[in-house]
Amino acid sequence: MKISLTLFYFSNKPHHAIVNDSVEASKKLKKEKLVNGVLRNIIRDKREIKYGKYIYPSFKKILDKIFSSKSISDYIYESLFVKPKNYQISLFDRNDALYGKRVYKLEKKIFKECFVQDIGNFEVIKSVYKFFIDKNIIDVCAAPGGKSILLSSLGFNVFAIDKSQRQIDKLKENLKRLNISLNIKKIDFLIHKFSKKYNSILLDAPCSALGTFRRNPDVTVKIDQSIIKKHQKTQLKMLEKSIELLNKQGFLAYVVCSFHPFETIDVIDKVIQKHKNIKIHNIHSDKMIKRQNGYFINPLKFKDMGGSDIFFVSVLEKI
Numbered sequence: 001m002k003i004s005l006t007l008f009y010f011s012n013k014p015h016h017a018i019v020n021d022s023v024e025a026s027k028k029l030k031k032e033k034l035v036n037g038v039l040r041n042i043i044r045d046k047r048e049i050k051y052g053k054y055i056y057p058s059f060k061k062i063l064d065k066i067f068s069s070k071s072i073s074d075y076i077y078e079s080l081f082v083k084p085k086n087y088q089i090s091l092f093d094r095n096d097a098l099y100g101k102r103v104y105k106l107e108k109k110i111f112k113e114c115f116v117q118d119i120g121n122f123e124v125i126k127s128v129y130k131f132f133i134d135k136n137i138i139d140v141c142a143a144p145g146g147k148s149i150l151l152s153s154l155g156f157n158v159f160a161i162d163k164s165q166r167q168i169d170k171l172k173e174n175l176k177r178l179n180i181s182l183n184i185k186k187i188d189f190l191i192h193k194f195s196k197k198y199n200s201i202l203l204d205a206p207c208s209a210l211g212t213f214r215r216n217p218d219v220t221v222k223i224d225q226s227i228i229k230k231h232q233k234t235q236l237k238m239l240e241k242s243i244e245l246l247n248k249q250g251f252l253a254y255v256v257c258s259f260h261p262f263e264t265i266d267v268i269d270k271v272i273q274k275h276k277n278i279k280i281h282n283i284h285s286d287k288m289i290k291r292q293n294g295y296f297i298n299p300l301k302f303k304d305m306g307g308s309d310i311f312f313v314s315v316l317e318k319i
């Protein structure tokens, strides 16, 4: 019910689809009639019902832990109830761009030679790409391709892998429109046996997506420790495999669109406790805040541009 209400008021998802999903989910609890009735009544009286700017305690607790500065957390709570601005990134540097010579607002249509991406995503690659001295990079969770495309536009030769055909299809569609070709393979990174090692690896791991709360307001109520622990398990396995695949003196960037400590600080902590040959590097970005083991995008730094999603990034070197 909480997820449905959040979606009614803060998402573009059609009301009937929200009700259907809720009714489906409540069948397990044999509460489908109740849920159906209550939600339909709410839709009927939606204009009369005020949705208070209520911030869920579990969401707040986690955010306050990472963003201890009041000005940042206040801004995040404000932006929680505002639809995000969308951006498009140019494949080439352009002098009339809003930010970083590449970023434009996405108005009605996507410009030729541009692709849609959150500005935080752009900042992540902008701040880490210089670590990758070897321009042959493997992006092990690449689809739908936001980061691979950006890396390619920065002169990288990207080997893009992903285990999901549906996601790869989206990546191919993006590449076709942009007239770019990348080496793409449908591979389960955790199972595949690689025949060589790499000096440059990007691991944009699957996660809870808590940092995308402006686009997916339901994540604010879906926080569930057991699901996040499951993500952490996968992230650890992927990090282990990435370290195995990395040459000595090679660089690995670990990225997630989450600010939950389990998926960010703690994951890296476990890795460096276990692998004494892994060194964490400092990132130079005035749009991020440094925390133990890595950096979080600071959305307040993008206030003039309507904020950003929150990403965590850590750059590791195998020494």
Ligand SMILES: C[S@@+](CC[C@H](N)C(=O)[O-])C[C@H]1O[C@@H](n2cnc3c(N)ncnc32)[C@H](O)[C@@H]1O
Pocket: 140, 141, 142, 143, 144, 145, 146, 147, 148, 161, 162, 163, 164, 167, 187, 188, 189, 190, 204, 205, 206, 207
């Ligand atoms: C956060 S998304 C990647 C977003 C992408 N890097 C971008 O910037 O557009 C995570 C991706 O990891 C893929 N994935 C999950 N488990 C995987 C695995 N075992 N092997 C390869 N890809 C996997 C998912 O299919 C999903 O496309």
